[in-house]
Amino acid sequence: MPPQRYWEVIGQIVEEIESDQLDVYDCFDMNGEAYLTPLVREAINIRGKCFTEKDEDNFRAVVATSGVYGRHGLSDDERMALLLVGVDVKHQVEPQRCQRVCEPYRKDSPVFRNAPALWSLVREDLILVDSGEVSPSGQLLRFPSFLCRLHGHTLQHYALYENLYNTIAGNKLFLRIDQFDASQSDLIYVCEEAIRPIDPNFLKKMEIYKGEKKWGYYEVLPPEKVTDRQFLDYSRGFGRLEVVFKRNGNDLSCMIEELPSKVDGRVLTGLCLHATSKCPVGVSWNEAVADHIDGAINYYFDERALERFDSDISVTGCAASCRTHLFRIEETPLANMLPIAKLFFEAQSLQQDWINDQFRFIKVTDFKSSIS
Structure with missing residues (x-):
């Protein structure tokens, strides 16, 4: 564990970069030039004395097999320490970066x-x-x-x-567009278990009543072998899919959130699909119309990230630290939620188990696979 002085230096590096109006991600781009100020060199010296087993597993091979930061006369340990300094600096600024993504539009952007x-x-x-x-x-x-x-x-x-x-x-x-980037360039950019299967019956005729709630919870667990169908989701860091349907007054509301398997530094990132409908009890799934379906990205920081990670969507009172919508559709068939979910969420095995649980009443031949 790095000493307190190391984290003080990391904070000073962030202040130095911001005062020079530079971008943290450009300064610590593995494919670019090394950012080597006196503060960064001090951080390298400290970090190079406290490598952990996890550091070795994640970064030693990168240093040994690539020329990252190889043109600056640094030793292999110094290059590895610089990689780790970059990771720690990025973690420090990630909440601010997420908040910037979520800012309302401004005419002067x-x-x-x-x-x-x-x-x-x-x-x-x-x-x-x-x-x-x-x-x-x-x-x-x-x-x-x-x-x-x-x-x-x-x-x-x-x-x-x-x-x-x-x-x-x-x-x-x-x-949603990026109001800050006017560059006109392209963007560069397991075994799972139904912890709580969702009720498969109520959606057939929208049989969820005022004040009632139906929810489900699906989680990725370590696969027994690489041939398990959930292995890809597990290896890519997906954690769980949470689903809740409820009726607020006369309005039906659905929220689905996909979360990773761990908090990344100071940030937990969730993808959230939300729909509302005024369809009454008795309307069939295929006939129901959504007032809107929207997709959003939720960012939870620090203590709130840990709070959200330890809760579930059915009881959570943990609001995102910041969030922004990515798209919104109005007056569209509620059944569009399924093909949209398949393109919006990433964990395919979790999606499939949710769909298999909740939509048993739909014949495979009648399943809606495209947006209409």
């Missing part, structure tokens, strides 16, 4: 300064833009000749956006 007419498409919540007059293309959005980046947590989100744009008629789709 770079994108809206460069394309003022785009502001007329901003939704009243200042979070999304109307896609009726813009066209998503891969990881970019075109208006009409100006390009700006879309927000997506995973590469498959961009495929989801194009799919939604091509199938949702009228001005009923809203997307």
